[in-house]
Amino acid sequence: xxxxxxxxxxxxxxxxxxxxxxxxxxxxxxxxxxxxxxxxxxxxxxxxxxxxxxxxxxxxxxxxxxxxxxxxxxxxxxxxxxxxxxxxxxxxxxxxxxxxxxxxxxxxxxxxxxxxxxxxxxxxxxxxxxxxxxxxxxxxxxxxxxxxxxxxxxxxxxxxxxxxxxxxxxxxxxxxxxxxxxxxxxxxxxxxxxxxxxxxxxxxxxxxxxxxxxxxxxxxxxxxxxxxxxxxxxxxxxxxxxxxxxxxxxxxxxxxxxxxxxxxxxxxxxxxxxxxxxxxxxxxxxxxxxxxxxxxxxxxxxxxxxxxxxxxxxxxxxxxxxxxxxxxxxxxxxxxxxxxxxxxxxxxxxxxxxxxxxxxxxxxxxxxxxxxxxxxxxxxxxxxxxxxxxxxxxxxxxxxxxxxxxxxxxxxxxxxxxxxxxxxxxxxxxxxxxxxxxxxxxxxxxxxxxxxxxxxxxxxxxxxxx
Numbered sequence: 407x408x409x410x411x412x413x414x415x416x417x418x419x420x421x422x423x424x425x426x427x428x429x430x431x432x433x434x435x436x437x438x439x440x441x442x443x444x445x446x447x448x449x450x451x452x453x454x455x456x457x458x459x460x461x462x463x464x465x466x467x468x469x470x471x472x473x474x475x476x477x478x479x480x481x482x483x484x485x486x487x488x489x490x491x492x493x494x495x496x497x498x499x500x501x502x503x504x505x506x507x508x509x510x511x512x513x514x515x516x517x518x519x520x521x522x523x524x525x526x527x528x529x530x531x532x533x534x535x536x537x538x539x540x541x542x543x544x545x546x547x548x549x550x551x552x553x554x555x556x557x558x559x560x561x562x563x564x565x566x567x568x569x570x571x572x573x574x575x576x577x578x579x580x581x582x583x584x585x586x587x588x589x590x591x592x593x594x595x596x597x598x599x600x601x602x603x604x605x606x607x608x609x610x611x612x613x614x615x616x617x618x619x620x621x622x623x624x625x626x627x628x629x630x631x632x633x634x635x636x637x638x639x640x641x642x643x644x645x646x647x648x649x650x651x652x653x654x655x656x657x658x659x660x661x662x663x664x665x666x667x668x669x670x671x672x673x674x675x676x677x678x679x680x681x682x683x684x685x686x687x688x689x690x691x692x693x694x695x696x697x698x699x700x701x702x703x704x705x706x707x708x709x710x711x712x713x714x715x716x717x718x719x720x721x722x723x724x725x726x727x728x729x730x731x732x733x734x735x736x737x738x739x740x741x742x743x744x745x746x747x748x749x750x751x752x753x754x755x756x757x758x759x760x761x762x763x764x765x766x767x768x769x770x771x772x773x774x775x776x777x778x779x780x781x782x783x784x785x786x787x788x789x790x791x792x793x794x795x796x797x798x799x800x801x802x803x804x805x806x807x808x809x810x811x812x813x814x815x816x817x818x819x820x821x822x823x824x825x826x827x828x829x830x831x832x833x834x835x836x837x838x839x840x841x842x843x844x845x846x847x848x849x850x851x852x853x854x855x856x857x858x859x860x861x862x863x864x865x866x867x868x869x870x871x872x
Contacts, residue, residue, distance in 0.1 A: 521731055781826040
């Protein structure tokens with residue numbers, strides 16, 4: 407064979423090899439308006455974290471990876487797209503996760519696997535019910551005979567069903583199916599009595615001054631959690647890709663914890679949700695704990711949630727032993743030299759941890775985060791910074807739940823000694839005031855009171871925004 411023929415043959419063989427190289431799709435359904443899904447969605451997308459861990463040797467040596475990120479307003483549509491084989495991975499909340507697993511198993515031919523968590527609140531905070539800011543409704547029971555909208559199929563929907571059942575109000579409230587943006591718009595315009603939603607929509611409405619929280623998911627007393635599901639056929643064909651995806655989830659959590667202020671600022675650019683809202687979730691003492699482990703308590707919560715849905719909506723059965731698979735997240739941990747068993751045992755409880763943190767913070771336009779030794783000291787500073795146009799946000803903790811709140815939406819009780827205590831719900835503030843002989847105030851009066859009664863507890867720490 408001539409030299410030229412050898413070259414031509416080699417070239418043809420090379421072209422043939424390239425034409426046979428496999429393209430592996432990585433199609434992810436996520437929610438850029440749901441903080442609990444960020445570590446397996448918008449963060450790994452924008453930082454390109456999955457690419458960092460994808461296998462490139464062995465059977466993956468000549469593979470081409472093709473990403474397809476699909477953004478949804480809630481979890482239900484993600485399941486439909488996964489059933490249609492248009493998505494490989496889905497990131498969603500507890501009730502949508504259950505529906506996902508049950509609907510797939512119902513087909514008898516397809517399955518998904520619940521392979522990792524993303525974030526949680528042990529008490530259930532994240533879901534909430536909001537009313538228009540000028541509404542005279544202050545408790546969930548006041549909704550009897552009225553209308554509440556909620557994204558049907560979402561985690562907030564499941565919370566609403568349980569709350570109605572707990573209070574003996576099932577069938578006594580008109581439930582309307584509305585997406586988060588529509589529900590939020592109707593709250594702003596006073597077109598609905600109440601809207602139930604998942605994180606961070608309640609806080610978005612609070613921060614924008616359109617809504618007021620009357621019921622927090624922690625009152626349902628069931629953990630609030632989100633996680634990752636993957637089609638089983640995909641996971642079995644490309645296990646290393648699933649492991650790479652979960653390594654990215656782990657790395658995303660580390661990225662947020664390293665600098666919550668920077669993360670909140672970047673997330674605002676990527677999602678349109680204000681950084682002050684993001685910080686409420688991701689800061690120390692925040693509502694959300696990022697964690698990819700699958701804890702026994704999560705399985706208990708999901709099994710309970712399935713019973714709620716089975717009783718209320720007759721969803722299909724779900725074999726949890728077939729559905730939950732820790733193989734991939736354990737491998738991701740091992741490859742990254744991390745201790746899965748250790749992390750699996752840890753559960754963060756905001757109701758306990760907030761007592762160890764400074765009781766109040768301010769996000770200053772120039773100085774960044776400033777912490778204070780007392781709520782009253784923060785209120786004094788807030789009045790000054792507000793007058794200067796430098797107050798981006800203030801934060802306090804609800805005494806009843808330990809939940810981090812915007813200072814401007816809290817109810818404050820000032821006791822006879824001038825000590826200020828913050829509450830999320832007016833009924834709790836009223837009860838505390840009754841016991842202590844205190845007086846319930848809201849932000850404007852609370853700032854005036856604090857500014858006129860001294861400046862105890864000056865700022866103790868400043869964190870640069872960078």
